[in-house]
Amino acid sequence: MIQRIQTAYLIIAFLGLIGLVLHTVFSVIGTPQDTTEALGIFYGQRYPAGGYALLAALVLTACLTLYAIFKFKRRMKQIRLVAWAQLLVLLAYIAIAVPVVLIKDSSINLIYFIGLILVFLFLLLARKAIVRDERLVRAADRIR
Numbered sequence: 001m002i003q004r005i006q007t008a009y010l011i012i013a014f015l016g017l018i019g020l021v022l023h024t025v026f027s028v029i030g031t032p033q034d035t036t037e038a039l040g041i042f043y044g045q046r047y048p049a050g051g052y053a054l055l056a057a058l059v060l061t062a063c064l065t066l067y068a069i070f071k072f073k074r075r076m077k078q079i080r081l082v083a084w085a086q087l088l089v090l091l092a093y094i095a096i097a098v099p100v101v102l103i104k105d106s107s108i109n110l111i112y113f114i115g116l117i118l119v120f121l122f123l124l125l126a127r128k129a130i131v132r133d134e135r136l137v138r139a140a141d142r143i144r
Contacts, residue, residue: 004133009126010069010082016119017062023111024055054092061088065123075134082127089120 068081093116 004072004129006078006126006129006133007069007072009122009129010065013085013119013122013126014062014065014069016115016122017058017065020112020115020119021055021058021062023115024058054095057088057092057095061085061092061119064088068126075130075137079127079130079134082123082130086120086123086127089116089123092116093120 064081064085068078068085071078071081093113096112096116
């Protein structure tokens with residue numbers, strides 16, 4: 001049902017993703033330069049296309065998470081949606097971490113590291129709760 005714990009985890013992950021998207025957009029609006037530094041994600045180096053791809057990944061992940069909230073009646077589909085959202089968060093994390101490792105003089109906005117880790121953890125907790133719910137329903141069906 002929609003009032004289960006996995007819904008709370010998914011809502012927290014969704015709000016975290018929206019927060020990262022808004023932070024990205026407002027850092028671009030607040031930047032007085034003509035060319036932004038990868039939509040506010042990176043400091044020191046300019047990544048003109050990478051910021052837009054990361055922003056699109058964050059928006060897509062937020063949409064997947066929101067859609068998964070309302071698929072509570074179809075738990076197996078909800079598990080797949082959350083797994084895809086986790087994969088997108090992991091890919092976004094890797095896409096943010098790789099330039100920092102490869103280019104030594106660039107640094108990253110720490111909000112993205114912490115925010116993406118927290119979103120990934122809440123998605124992981126949601127998936128575990130959905131799996132636990134599915135096991136409970138299957139066990140109840142066997143008893144009948």
